[in-house]
Amino acid sequence: MDTNRKAYIITGPTSGIGRITAFELAKHGTVVLVGRDRKKLDELQNSIVKKGQHAVSVVCDLQEIASVRCAAQEIIDLRLPIAGLLNNAGVMQMRATKNSLGWDTTFATNHLGPFALTEALAPYLPDGANVVFVASGVEDPNRKPAKAAGFRGGRYISAEASARGEWKPGGAKNPGLDAYATSKQAILAATLAFARENPRLRFNALEPGFTPNTGLARDANGFLKFLANYILPLFAPHIKYWSTPGRAGRLSAKVLTDESGRTGVYFDEKGHPMHPSMLVQDLKFQDRVVAETRALLASVHSK
Secondary structure (H helix, E strand, O other): OOOOOOEEEEEOOOOHHHHHHHHHHOOOOEEEEEEOOHHHHHHHHHHHHHOOOOEEEEEOOOOOHHHHHHHHHHHHHHOOOEEEEEEOOOOOOOOOOEOOOOOEHHHHHHHHHHHHHHHHHHHHOOOOOEEEEEOOHHHOOOOHHHHHOOOOOOOOOOHHHHHOOOOOOOOOOOHHHHHHHHHHHHHHHHHHHHHHHOOOOEEEEEOOOEOOOOOOOOOOOHHHHHHHHHHHHHHHHHOOOEOOHHHHHHHHHHHHHOOOOOOOOEEOOOOOEOOOOHHHHOHHHHHHHHHHHHHHHHHHHHO
């Protein structure tokens, strides 16, 4: 393994947007592939190596904080010159499940895990390194496309309540949509708080656009999966706010490898700055999410 090449970490690299992003990042340096499935990671790593590029795999289940901390230490021990961290992995469940701590899987995977991974790695990242979180416009209750799809915005009460799978009332008909929107609301707020807290690093977020065939909703029924994988992608390039895995993957890699020094920016599916919800723009809310998340993660030490 070449320890002199720039290295980029990506979570969730084995499918959808993440897979394409991984191949794009391999053009810029060594890619650290972080995911749950060793077999899939090895397959992707081998595909990258066959192209004459460099990759290394680290197994990590983002919904399990113990796994996240072990993976972070494994990455640190690689002693690679990390230039960027892309928190790409995510899940949207139609039926709620819990992790080993009894925490909501969606909130743990989309917010708590990426938060914990970033906090563990941040002290070891060089000055100017980029940290990018894949967010979602569905956190904004006033975003029309999200409302049309059944979302009612993030429903954040507190980090502890979210971990229990509790959301503010008045949300979507399917609580899975509230879980997803709230997890994205929380991680977006944390991104903006991190940017203010730590000027040594660059923290940005990305809304990749509605990308139907990414495997995000793994537990959807067969008909919806068929629509997402074969029908909707045909229309995606021609509809506002929509995207494709290829386009989103290239954009993700571009944002992560950007050397302009920008921080605290929320990019849309075209790479332009966009505004989050009014709640996420509130600095007090950003700070509260970070403080509550840190307190919740600290409690895991005693478990």
